[in-house]
Amino acid sequence: MNTQMAAIIKKDMQSITCNKRMFTTLLVVPIVLTIFLPFVFILSIYFVPEEGKELLALLEMFPIPVQSGSSLKSIIWFMLNILLPVFFLIIPIMASSVMSAASFVGEKEKRTLETLLYCPLSLKQIFRAKVIASFLISMLVSAISFTSMLIVIETLSYAITGSFTFPDAKWFFILFLIAPTISLIAITLIVQMSARAQSIEDAQQGAVFLLIPVLLLLIGQFTGILFISTWLLLVIGILCALAAGLLLKKSMNHFQYETLLKN
Amino acid sequence: MNVITLTELSKIYPGGKKAVDSVNITLSSGEVFGFLGPNGAGKTTTIKLLGGMLTPTQGSCTVFSLDPAKNPEKVHALCGVVTEHAQMYDALTGIQNLIFYGSIYGLTPSESKKRGLELLKQLELYDAKDQKLSAYSTGMRQRLSFARALIHQPKILFLDEPTSGLDPESAQNVHDMIRLLSKENGITVFLCTHQLRYAQEICTRYGLMEKGNLLAEGTLTQLRSKVCSGATMKIKATEIPHELSCYQTPEGILEIPIQSEEEIPKTARRIIESGGNIYHISTVLPSLEDIYFHLTTRKESLK
Ligand SMILES: Nc1ncnc2c1ncn2[C@@H]1O[C@H](COP(=O)(O)OP(=O)(O)OP(=O)(O)O)[C@@H](O)[C@H]1O
Ligand SMILES: [Mg+2]
Secondary structure (H helix, E strand, O other): OOHHHHHHHHHHHHHHHHOHHHHHHHHHHHHHHHHHHHHHHHHHHHHOHHHHHHHHHHHOOOOOOOOOOOHHHHHHHHHHHHHHHHHHOHHHHHHHHHHHHHHHHHHHHOOOHHHHHOOOOOHHHHHHHHHHHHHHHHHHHHHHHHHHHHHHHHHHHHHHHOOOOOOOHHHHHHHHHHHHHHHHHHHHHHHHHHOOOOOHHHHHHHHHHHHHHHHHHHHHHHOOOOOOOHHHHHHHHHHHHHHHHHHHHHHHHHOOHHHHHOO | OEEEEEEEEEEEOOOOOEEEEEEEEEEEOOOEEEEEOOOOOOHHHHHHHHOOOOOOOEEEEEEOOEOOOOOHHHHHHHEEEEOOOOOOOOOOEHHHHHHHHHHHOOOOHHHHHHHHHHHHHHOOOHHHOOOEHHHOOHHHHHHHHHHHHHOOOOOEEEEEOOOOOOOHHHHHHHHHHHHHHHHHHOOEEEEEOOOHHHHHHHOOEEEEEEOOEEEEEEOHHHHHHHOOOOEEEEEEEOOOOHHHHHHEOOOOEEEEEEOOOOHHHHHHHHHHHOOOOEEEEEEEOOOHHHHHHHHHHHHHHHO
């Protein structure tokens, strides 16, 4: 890494503040998923306890750690450690695809890519700089989302049950294995689309496919078919890492002057 | 030393279009090469080949002995490129853009700011330096592109119609800068343009392309002797002899093509002997425009 690549990374990362629509997307989705969703969920169960009964029945299926707590405490634990981890994955997927669509397709669309290609960096370096920029934004958004989610949950937990409810080991794998690798996968998919896509929207549609496995995980969990254990997450994470490595190599090959400037 | 060489350079686009066909050119340091030709002649394609954005189908080209297809980043460090499609960032101001491009060419932020402001002054954009590019006019963008191409003090400039959207004053200014850069800094300039009058003012050598072929190449004098030798004699007179009247323009001026100076006194004597008065005589050598049209139309008449 050199200062020239750092300049590209910095410029790409700063560009999100210039693009209103992109900035709103990056802001709204995490707020809904990590603040609004847990808030509404926990409060509605607190104020309408009958609804919680059914949920408690569902909770029987999950190995809730032995706690000297109320059913509310179990529900908060369920929220934090079963429900939110899967929902959370939407955030890095969304952030990295929005960012990389602007960074790769947007530059092509606005005809600034050609200018950038004339700089004295190799294509590999430009490619890396752009992937790093999208990756960093995705990690930044995920980290901020996780922190704000934790603050909301802990505050509610303390206010309602009088004690904190801690995140379990799943979150470690989500944050440090699955979120990074799934971001890289989303970025490489967008890059491959960027050869064909003529507009940012075109490319972002491609990333929607990545949400399908996340939705399947969610459904599986709710219907009781699938229980997302820490081990399952580790396996998923390793598979994602392998896929990300392969895809990165493959999309690097797509990154050629002639294919990039063709329109 | 040869700065740019094109050896049997050919490019066939994937669709089968032969855009450049066995072109040979060598340029040495400090030359301003005017690359001329009608639309679709292959000028932009040649610039893209030299910048490494395209790989030659046959033949090769070198820039300072580097092959742009193999070491594009090394070539890019030495050259500045202005093409019609290369845009900059609308969300940044003029000077922010220059600082960014300076930094990816390896300048420190303070260096690129200093150099950027200098260039903005020279290109009369200093007052607009803090305006976002989205508020720039076409001509302002074009001039900023020229500033961007110069930010890292390149040794070669590839300019693809750098003055196409400019008003006459700005175009003159840019042309003066190009001339100065080649004279004082020894920068080699590869200039594609349709503005033949300006080209004649600033270029030291020319290449005329049509449909991918290099029709003729050389200095203006060389082209004159190769393509259309001779000159035009212009005479303003009264009582023009009958056999000369076919050369008369609607304004009453005689324009007679001549091959040697000897024809001037001969014609003058004939007018005077037939009782006419001569008010003005001059000879005009063929301009670049004349040569251009001569070349492109001669090809037509051969078919
Ligand atoms: N990407 C491409 N794919 C296929 N054919 C192309 C492509 N780009 C240019 N051509 C063709 O190659 C030929 C040369 O094009 P080029 O852009 O080099 O012309 P030019 O001399 O720059 O013309 P102009 O004066 O209009 O800018 C044209 O016939 C054009 O149609
Ligand atoms: Mg062109």
